[in-house]
Amino acid sequence: MDKYYLVRSDILPEVIEKVVEAQNLLRTGQARRICEAVKKVGISRGTFYKYKDSIFPFEADNQSRKAIITLVIHDEKGVLSMILTRIAQLNCNILAINQTIPINDISNVVLTLDVTELPGNIEDLIALLRRLDRVASCSLISIE
Template identity: 40%
Template sequence: MRDKYLVIDKQILPDIFQKVIDAKELLRTGKVKEVTEAVKSVGISRSAFYKYKDYVFTLSEERKGKKVTLFFLLNHEAGVLSNILNLISSYKGNILTINQDIPINNVANVSITFDISDIEISVEDIFSRLKEIKGVDKVELIGME
């Protein structure tokens, strides 16, 4: 299987990618409250931000303490979250945080951050396996550090 992600020196990429990162950082840190304000601050359009926001993120170069945060949409069924946690831990991923909303219309939003320092498979492989769990409607990579 070919790797889904690449690490590329940002110097050779168009400025739009760094501006998307900057806009996301403004939102994450609370320096701005809305996307409109963030994109105006960095000088890009809302459409460009939405086009790339889920595909552009920074990676820390350090190997120790690497973390990944995933967002899930889960069916409100017994055992779905447990199956996710068991899969992550079975490959030596160490769960750091779990944030879960109350299910609405039988679907719950969940974000999980886990340490991948000792993980036994690639992040891409674990991502694929998580998508296959019954009751997982959606998995998105929020970020890696």
């Protein structure tokens, strides 16, 4: 199980802040490509790729939280409906659903959720989804 920590930025190596700066340049369109963003903030592409999927800025005043999760499910009638119902029962709002065409009765699903009103933590949600029948795997991609 992944562990998460909330850490003040002043104790982190400077490179971590620079990765966040590069992510913001890409997100806001101030840089169109990763090579452009890393050049502007003064880090290597390798450093960016090393940390990019593990650093998530925290904003204490943000009133909503979003999470992106990916699932590998067995393609059978009602499986996705069962998953979505369970998520809704936990007060999560489903913002977007992307599903691949099933191959060998397996489908990949990416869900973007508003988890602001989730009663537990995101790790509990992921663990619950992993235990559902016909879910082969479930992973957290990002959270804000």
